[in-house]
Amino acid sequence: MQDALRKALKAKFSEYGFKKRGNGWHRCQGDVHVVVNLEKSQLVDGWYINVGISLLSMFEDIWLSEVRSPIRFRVEEFDGLRAKARLLDADAGRSLGAEAWLSGVVNELVQPLVVALVAIKDHAGLKVFLKESVTDNIFLHRDVRAVLQIGS
Template sequence: MFNSILLKALNEVFKPLGFRKKSANWYRVSGDLYCVVGVQESRWDESCYVNVGFAPAVNAKAGWLPESKCLVRFRVDAITSISREGLDLLSGQAAETSGQDDLRVDLVEKIATPVAQAVNPIESIEDLKSLLKTSVSDQVFIHREIRVELLEEG
């Protein structure tokens, strides 16, 4: 049940921004970059993870690339604008204490919207470099193929 509420919340925010949905993922090419936002269910409990991935647009030849194949990847808990309260909503326990509509509204406000605000304007390597410096913690996987370009000063 929780997973379906989270998917509805993300869809409500990402569809109007031009993201396409595939299973539990929203993806698009914007400018020179491909972006994907995906929901991953925990193996151990009812919680979910929301993962973000970026890759050069040329890597997404068929228009789709899973987050695990992206050159830059992180979980939404690395986005500094997402509060602890927002992250607690992903635990799955929030579904037990809130009604479905209230939970969906909270997920839109505290998870989906901040993620969209972070990733929506990213269209180039320079935009991504800025995002990583200003709005994302150090908990980011950056593939060696793109690491030097993203981490260089200037």
């Protein structure tokens, strides 16, 4: 199932200009670098989709992994996707069947996330995304808060 999931995600991310790197995909647009990775859960039989966002003007290294990104969250923190994140549980794949499961993950979970991420074109767009599209349960580095003028 994991290989089929990676292949389906690669197709969707590639469609929106993301490049494959390691276990994830990345995209730079203006000063915004977005990294998305697929992580196998060590606790349950399933996966997590992690998102990292960096401002290129703040870092010398153009490539920051999701783990090193100053803005980090899991897909379930994206507005409206908490319940749908259960699709990443392998039990959902077994109960729905592989084809229906992959379709659900890609169309109901990844598609809305990717559309929102590619809409972030600059600092103002990132600020709107953080205010309107994710819960408060994300990691947001204090330096990014200062640059975007977001309260702590």
